[in-house]
Amino acid sequence: MKINGIEHVFFDLDHTLWDFDKNSALTFDYIFKDNNISLNLDEFLIHYEPINHAYWKLFREDKIDKESLRYKRLYDSFKAANYQVSTSMIYKLSEAYINELSNYNHLFVNVFEVLDYLKPKYKLHIITNGFKDVQHSKLNKSNIDHYFETVTNSEMVGAKKPNPRIFNHALQMARANPEASIMIGDNYEADILGALNMGMRAICFNYHDASLSDDIHQVKNLIDLKNYL
Known part of the structure; x- marks a missing residue:
């Protein structure tokens, strides 16, 4: 769908x-x-x-x-x-x-394939609760930094997901409207509920096989994002 x-x-x-x-x-x-x-x-x-x-x-x-x-x-x-x-x-x-x-930079299976698939179709961004220097190093050393137009981290905002402030900051940086935006993350509380409460869409990367309600979009392999986007 x-x-x-x-x-x-x-x-x-x-x-x-x-x-x-x-x-x-x-x-x-x-x-x-x-x-x-x-x-x-x-x-x-x-x-x-x-x-x-x-x-x-x-x-x-x-x-x-x-x-x-x-x-x-x-x-x-x-x-x-x-x-x-x-x-x-x-x-x-x-x-x-x-x-x-950040000297070890293994990515999940199919990360490059799905980013290559999405990049021509959408503007891609990062929202992370991680620490600024470490997160930028991870992006650079894993060779995925060039896919993303903006990177929002909790240290620069002074708030962490699911706080609306970090989502607002990310949306403003991206010049994006919530209703035209979707969040993809593994943490139900921080990523999924945080985004939904902002009026964004959301897909849970449920690789840990958590129990989710039927109304939550989820994938267990990132390549399955092609079914939604």
Whole structure:
């Protein structure tokens, strides 16, 4: 079912185009070895991934700041894994993680194909809750920056999805009307509800197979966006 009347397509970056979990795991593998952390990586990630997700939710809701997010997600993960690590090492690992993360740039399957398909038909944009320097580095190093006319991140706006302020800012930058715009992202609360509440359309990249109501457009492979756009 094609969605008509769309001129602007807004993408989330992490977990939608850029394979965050895979790149994050590779980053931890590198910094653990570089800092002689002997904890089994798979065991660490079992704890880290849900803890990181929970702290990002708090960050979106302005309940913690960036520094607390970066420190506490590591502290809590090591504690859950019952692995002793000093405070100074956690700070060192936190900084190393941010510095190294964008050196790994695996994208989801069919990203280039779907962007090549959409680019001649629509104006493409990014709206991300990630940090400015890191996100721009991801776009550049993964060779997808040239597809997008505007990139809106939460740091430049002072608000995070699903806050209407970041969507308003992105729409103004793009010179786009909400009714002619669609948001594609993996997070139901931040991306889908945030966009729908603005009067935009939305498609959930539901690769994690979350339970969604029947009225929410969703794809489990990005190439299936061709069914809608």
